[in-house]
Amino acid sequence: MRCIYAADKCNCLDNLEMTIKKTEENYAGFPDKVKPANRAKYDDFKIHLLDKAINTNDTDTCYSVLKQYVNYFYDKHFRVEYSSKPDSVVIPIDLSKINKLSANPTSHAVTGIWKDNKDTKIAIVQYGTNTFKALKVSSTNDTFPQGFVYFTLTDKGDIFSASLYNRKINIDIPAQKIGSLLKIWNMQLWVKEGTELTPLESEELESWKDDKNGLMFKKINNDFTYLKIPTFENNDEKISRIVTENDSIIKSTRFLIIDLRGNGGGSSGWTSLIPYIATAPIHQGGSYLRISKENSNRKMSDLDAFVNNPIPEGYKKYFPPETLKAYREAYRELSITKKQFLYMPSVSFPLDSILPIPEKVALVFDELAGSSTEFFINLSKQSDKVFTYGHNSVGMMDYVGMSIPTKLPFEGFMLYIPPEKSSWTDTRPIDRIGFSPHVKLKDQQEEWIERIMLDLPHRKLLK
DSSP states (O other): EESOOOBBBBOHHHHHHHHHHHHHHHHHTHHHHOHHHHHHHHHHHHHHHHHHTTTBBBBHHHHHHHHHHHHHHHHHHHHHEEEOOOOEEEOOHHHHHHHHHHHSTTTSSEEEEEEEEEEOOOEEEOOOOSSEEEEEEEEEEEOOOOTTTEEEEEEEESSSSEETTTTTEEEOEEEETTTTTEEEETTEEEETTSSOHHHHHHHHHHTGGGTTOOEEEEESSEEEEEEEOOBBSSHHHHHHHHHTHHHHTTSSSSEEEOOTTOOOOOOGGGGHHHHHOOOEEEEEEEEEOOOOOOHHHHHHHHHHHHHSOOOOOGGGGGGOOOHHHHHHHHHHHHHHHSSSSEEEEOOOOOOOOHHHHHSSSEEOTTTTTOOOHHHHHHHHHHHHSEEESSSSSOOOOESSSSSSEOOSSSSTTEEEEEEETTTTTTTSOOOTTOOOOSSSSOOGGGGHHHHHHHHHHGGOOEE
16 A cells, blocks of 8 residues: 655644634634633643644644644534645555456445446445445546545445545545445446446436536426436536526426435525525525624625625616615624624515416435535425425534635645524524424435325425
8 A cells, every 4th residue: 555645744833823813713603612611621622733733744644633623613614625636545456356346246335346427447445344445447537546546435324424535625525325326425426337227327327427417307207397406516507507498397397306415515506496486585594794804804895796886687676675775784884893793684586476386396305415505495494385305414504604715824725714604503503413304204215206206296385
């Protein structure tokens, strides 16, 4: 076993001190999570890490120290990332064992030979009780040697935690094996070689080709349409396009299923779905900004477009006089407030009309659904015709905002700090539990859609 790149060097103490300073000044969760009752414990923990950092100049060791500090706050939106040259190990491959795995695939095990949609082939081999490594067998997409470890899976029970060779991040990256498919959050899809795919699995695999990343629409039968959105990351236009192209079909079919399983969030591609779910105006609810010099200056810059410039014609319906007044008051307060948190307004989605069809909408999510996806799940509660199915979501929306990218002294380290907290955080936080669906499904995930199609028509509207 050998590393293929040498580690860089850094002054760890400088990086940790800046991480602590920026966190204590700007992180919205800091006043909530470090209170007088536990301040001494936090200070002891901080001193312990500072002592470790004094004599540390190896970047991998330093990154471990930074992770310990950031993870103290248990917030999946609060991140420290390490971008470097690909840093992994190479494990010599025993081709005879690989051939045996290929000749005797077992669909129920994660070990075996897997391929992605670009024909990269890996062997997932068990190392220890709960650890599995994905070794390169062949690929035309990189020049890494055979045996290069693309990722490591740690068995967490219901799901795996994935560690990727090219993305070092402090939070767990969830992975899930469903039938003959292995999904690494909304980033990668692998199919087990030698297994017979079901029609749904073949359809899923096809939907990942041509950089669609799983985005798919179909009409299942005369009563059901189905829209699958595995990510909201950098695909707002693609989502809007597929919705627009199929608008007439959706509006002429009784029931719509929106499948958000595995969707770890991203941007606000869900806005194009609002007309199909709304039975009243949809209010996003405000947030609370942690007041600091950096946070306030950045927010004033964001609000300037609404406060000091004319609203474009196409956006005026989202900015009625009372909304503009709230934005202007927040803008004015930002420069003078002595509060620890300041309420930030947001726009609502006015109701142009209630679509009679689809009559009901099923929103499907699982334990991999997080961030922006959870925000949409919460908004859907304002609709009379949306019913949610699946498992509890990830739980990562208590502390939000466009997390501030903060460069640390070592150029490979980047800190992302949420400057705001959600409207519900003080009264009903979700970061440890996620949002619960109306109907918790105990079936295998491959059976969920069929189960929903049997259940949804019999549901009475919520109000």
